[in-house]
Every structure is written in C-alpha cells, then in structure tokens.
Amino acid sequence: MMQLIWNGIIVGSFYALVALGYSMVYGIIKLLNFAHGDIYMLGAFVGFFTLSSFGISNETSIPLLLVVLLLSMVTTGLIGVGIERIAYRPLRRSPRLAVLITAIGVSFTLEYGVRQIFGPNPEAFPIRLESSGFEVAGVRVTASQLVLVIIAAALMLVLAHIVERTRQGRAMRAIALDPQGAQLMGVNVDRVISTVFFIGSALAGAAGVMAGAYYGSIDFLMGFIIGLKAFTAAVIGGIGNLYGAMLGGLLLGLLESFGAAWFGGEWRDVFSFAFLILFLTFKPTGLLGARVVERM
Amino acid sequence: MTTLEVADVEVYYGRVHALRKLSFTVGEGEIVCLLGNNGAGKSTTMNLLSGLVRPKSGRVTWDGMDLATAKPWDIVASGLIHVPEGRRIFSTMTVHENLLLGGYTVRDRRAVDERIERVYELMPRLAERRRQQGGTLSGGEQQMVAIGRAIVGGPKLLLLDEPSMGLAPLVVKQVMEIVAAINAQGTTVLLVEQNARAALKIAHRAYVVETGSTTLSGPAAELARDARVVEAYLGS
Numbered sequence: 363m364m365q366l367i368w369n370g371i372i373v374g375s376f377y378a379l380v381a382l383g384y385s386m387v388y389g390i391i392k393l394l395n396f397a398h399g400d401i402y403m404l405g406a407f408v409g410f411f412t413l414s415s416f417g418i419s420n421e422t423s424i425p426l427l428l429v430v431l432l433l434s435m436v437t438t439g440l441i442g443v444g445i446e447r448i449a450y451r452p453l454r455r456s457p458r459l460a461v462l463i464t465a466i467g468v469s470f471t472l473e474y475g476v477r478q479i480f481g482p483n484p485e486a487f488p489i490r491l492e493s494s495g496f497e498v499a500g501v502r503v504t505a506s507q508l509v510l511v512i513i514a515a516a517l518m519l520v521l522a523h524i525v526e527r528t529r530q531g532r533a534m535r536a537i538a539l540d541p542q543g544a545q546l547m548g549v550n551v552d553r554v555i556s557t558v559f560f561i562g563s564a565l566a567g568a569a570g571v572m573a574g575a576y577y578g579s580i581d582f583l584m585g586f587i588i589g590l591k592a593f594t595a596a597v598i599g600g601i602g603n604l605y606g607a608m609l610g611g612l613l614l615g616l617l618e619s620f621g622a623a624w625f626g627g628e629w630r631d632v633f634s635f636a637f638l639i640l641f642l643t644f645k646p647t648g649l650l651g652a653r654v655v656e657r658m
Numbered sequence: 659m660t661t662l663e664v665a666d667v668e669v670y671y672g673r674v675h676a677l678r679k680l681s682f683t684v685g686e687g688e689i690v691c692l693l694g695n696n697g698a699g700k701s702t703t704m705n706l707l708s709g710l711v712r713p714k715s716g717r718v719t720w721d722g723m724d725l726a727t728a729k730p731w732d733i734v735a736s737g738l739i740h741v742p743e744g745r746r747i748f749s750t751m752t753v754h755e756n757l758l759l760g761g762y763t764v765r766d767r768r769a770v771d772e773r774i775e776r777v778y779e780l781m782p783r784l785a786e787r788r789r790q791q792g793g794t795l796s797g798g799e800q801q802m803v804a805i806g807r808a809i810v811g812g813p814k815l816l817l818l819d820e821p822s823m824g825l826a827p828l829v830v831k832q833v834m835e836i837v838a839a840i841n842a843q844g845t846t847v848l849l850v851e852q853n854a855r856a857a858l859k860i861a862h863r864a865y866v867v868e869t870g871s872t873t874l875s876g877p878a879a880e881l882a883r884d885a886r887v888v889e890a891y892l893g894s
Contacts (some may be wrong), residue, residue: 532759536748543746546708548734548763548811 364501366619372507372576374615375514379569380592381599381607382521383442383562389538389602390558393450393461397468399589401438401563405570406487406580407476408434413488422492424509427575430489431513434571435564442563443556451552469589476582484581487574510572517565518608524561525604534558538602587631594638600651609649661686661846662707662738662815667716669702669870676702678870680716684815689837689847691857691878693891694867700850701743703867704819707848708740709733720815735763737814743823743850745804749793753784753803756792760807770810777806780836798829805836815846822853830856854891858882866891 380402387395409430413421449468453461495504525531533554536544545551573588574580595614599606614634621633641648662684669677677699684690694700705711706718709730718725720738728736748756757777761770778785781802787795792803801821808816818837822830830853838860841847851857858864858878866874866887874886881887 529758529762532751532755533762535751536759539748539750540746542710543742543748544759545710545730546734546740546742546746547759547807548731549759550729550731 364499366623367616368501368503368507370616370619371612372511372615373618374612375511376569376573376576376611377588377591377595377614378608378611379514379517379565379572380588381595381611382518382604383566384589384592385596385599385601385603385607386534386558386562388596389604390534390555391450391454392458393465394593395450395562396462396465396589397445397472398562398566399585399587399592400469400472401442401566401585402570402573402588402592403476403580403582403585404441404472405434405438405567406574406584407480407570407582408437408567409489409571409574410480410485410487410580419486419488421489422506423489424506427489427506427509427571428513431568431571434567438567438570439560439564442559442566445563446556446559451555469586473582473585480582482582484579487578487580489575490578491575506575510576513568513572517568521561521565522604530554530557591634594634594641597638597641597646597648600648603648603650606648606650613649659686660684662720662848663717664703664706665717667706667718668714669699669706669711670714671702676870677706677713680867680871682865682872682875684846684848686846687841687844688863689841689849689861691849691851691854691861691864692867692872693851693854693857693864693881693887695852695890698867699870700867701819702870704740704742704817704848704850707733707738707817731763734811737812738817739808739811739813739815740817741804741808741819741821743819745797745800747792747795747800747803749791751792752789753792753795754788756803757784757806757810760810762811764810764812769812773810773812774806777809780809780839781806797824798826798833801825801829801833802836805833805840809840813840813845815848816840817848817850819850820852821849822851822856834860852891854882854887 380399384395384398387393412430412433445468449464450461453464491504491506493504495502525534533544533549536547536549537551537554541551591614595610596607598613599610617637618630618634622630660683665681667677667680680703692700692703702711706713707725709725709728713726721736723736725733757774761773764770783799784802784806792800795803821833825833834856837847849857849861858881861878864878864881865872
C-alpha cells in the first residue's frame, strides 16, 4: 500500500513537471502545445547524447545526473523558445485551430527528427539509479529515487516563487488574465511568452532526464504518451492553474499506481484516460480551476 | 506647448472605416476631453495612441516619438499611460499586485514603492483593500485601482477612457476630483467621456468626435454652452 503511494509519487512528479509547462503555456497563450511531451523526449536525448559523447555508460553517480539535468534543462529551454519563435509566434493572431495543428506538426517534426538521428530503437540511458536502498514504514526507498523527488519538488518550489513573487511572474499572470491589459502596463508580451516557453520546456527536459534514469531506456516516441498524460494531469488539476498542474500530476501518478496494481499494468493508460474523460465531462474546470466571479 | 499631435489619421478595422482624417492636439499640462457617442471612434483613438491599433495613414507623435510604429511597451515606458475602458483590472490579483504591475516599466523599485504609497494616500480606500482580489472590488474602487496603477507608472500623459462608466454620480464626482488632482501635479490628461457634464467641468479644452472625425473644438467652458453640444451631449 505505502509502496504504491511512493511509486505513484515518483511517477506523479514527472507528470507534474511536464504538466506545468503544458498548463503555463495554455494559461498564457491558450494553446494546447501538443509538442510539449516531445520536449520531455528531447530532454532525455540531450542527456543521452552528452553522456555517450563522453563515453559514459552504466553510471550511477548522482552529481553527474545533476550536471546532465541542468544541461538538458538549458538546452530544451532554448529549443522551446525557438519553437515558439518559429512556429507559434507568427500565428499569434490566427484561429486557434491553426496553431493547434501546427503544434501537432512540431510534435511529429521533433519525434521523427530524433528518429532520423538516433534511429528507431530504444537506447539505454547512460545513468541509472542504483537499486540499493532502505526501508521506511515498509516502503523500499532508494537514495536516487529520493533525489529525483526532491529535485522535482525543488523545481516546483522555485517556479511557484517566480510566478507568485517576482515581477516577471506577475507579468505572466497578467498576460494570462488579459493580454491586452498587460500590454497597457508596458509588459513586453513577446519576451514574457518566451520566458514561459523557456521555463516550461526546461521543466519538461528535466523530467525527461529523470525518467531516462528512472526507467533506464529512452526512445523517440516516449514523449507521446506522457504528453497526453500531462494534458490529463493539467485538466484534472484545472488547466492554466499552476498548483492544479502539480496536484493533477501527483494525483494521476497515484491513480495509475493503484489502478495498475488492482486491475493489472495493461489497464494503466485506460485508467488515466478514463479519468480525463470523466473530468472533461463533469468538471472541465478541474479541481483548482474555479473562476472568480467578477463584479462591475 | 503641444505634446501630443494627431494629424489626418485614418484607421480601418477590416472594411470598417473607424477614424477619418482625425486631427487634434494636446498641450502640456492640459486636460483635454474627447466627447462623442458610442462608436464615434473615441476608444479607437485611445488604442491608436497606446500602440494597440495602427493607422493606415496620418501622423501620430508624442514627445518626439512616432506612435504609429512604436511598440506598446516602449510607449508606456515613455510615460504615455492608458487607462482602458472597463478598467481591465487583473481580477484574481490583489490590489497591491495590480499597482505593482502599473510600475512594470519602472526600473527603480524605490520609486515604485513611493508612488504606491502616494496612491494609497490619494485613495485611502485602496490602502484598506490592498490584499483583496481586484475582481471583488466595487466598480468605483476598480476604477481607482486602474487610475492608481497608471500613477505608479509615472505618467506624463494620462489617457483615461470612460472613467465614469457604470459609476454612481457621487463616485463619478470623486473620480473626476482625483483626475483633476493628478493634473494639478503636472500630468497632462486626455479624457474620453460620454458623461460630458462631468468631463467638461474639469477639462480645459474639448473636441467633439463624430463618425471618426473631430467636428467641434474649443475651451471646455465654451463648448458646455454651445447649443449643439448641449443638445447632443448634455440634454436640456
């Protein structure tokens, strides 16, 4: 029971990291960025590429993992900014469907671009988590699992601080509420949107590296399912809401962990997407997505 | 001295001809009012000045800056600050956060804090509600937040679009007093109003805007007695 919870928290924190970028981008430009899951995949491949260029494999060093994590985050962050510049910004005033279709196009471009470079077969991720660990309240916890969860939590705390307390964060929330109103405050909307893409993509990249180390193997389509899962997590929490994405990610991780244990692993995805449908039908604003009534 | 000059400006929304050879000027230290009915082009004019709408032809200059091409954020940073129609308060953010956003382009954080304190002195109601979400305030309070936000930006020219809209007469009077007080401290004001009576009381000069052009202009006191203005905008 406790083991299921712990496993759910680990996977849930990956989902939460990816869902955050999904939700932030939706919040600020109302785009469902279907390429977001592929940024997670790119994060894993940037880590893979860097490590294998140095001839590293089968490593278990946690400091090395942190270095690679940081490098992947910066790289995927910049890629995210580039994607917005090239693919989404020219369509800022176009119908939303056009941007949505473009996002799917970007997704395919990333997936099959990586396939061209690294081939279709799964690759073994060069850093692995050691399996020795300790028991807490009947739960097997390894040091590296703990590190992953702590990193994820730290990243979310930093993000919450940026959004809640800084000038840039205020500008982000202002654009999400009223883009034109934000411009009248002198907010450089283009720059803030770029920042959001950087942060969101960096978080997805981090999740990619962490997942590579956690699952041990990576492939060019690994971002597809997690993109959908992150979308589900964002919807469960209330899309556009930061804490909603975190909560939704964790809940989804837990739901899957229990669902897979009770109904069998092959039901895992059915279980999550059934929840997506339930939420979209009965509570499309999600758990934390309630609107404030406006008085005039 | 003229600080804002709009000359022969044409604006189209698709095929709709919104502004037709619109021309007017605003001098430093003045309160100038644009009067006109719904759809006359008043809000379009405001959006033109803050860079949200681009002219097809004509000249729009402010303090040596070409507003026809300048980016909205550079316009705000130069001291031309637009308080939009409907106030546009960031509803889920607190009053204090709204005011902080007003100072977004101001690099000097101390100046922002000082100006926010000044806003709280000028409008003590906002100080009481600084932690409250903007969307929960009354219309009059929201209008004060909107004007306060602009003050924090350090305006040299303040554009006010229908500040009296939807407010009770007593509140309108308070808002107009605040506008006059801001002007008395040296800020130039361009005021767009349907409530001509309230606006002409504080304005120095006024223009009447009809179907995208200025048709009448003059000192506010004279326009307030002009038979055409009285009939169309003041009632009897």
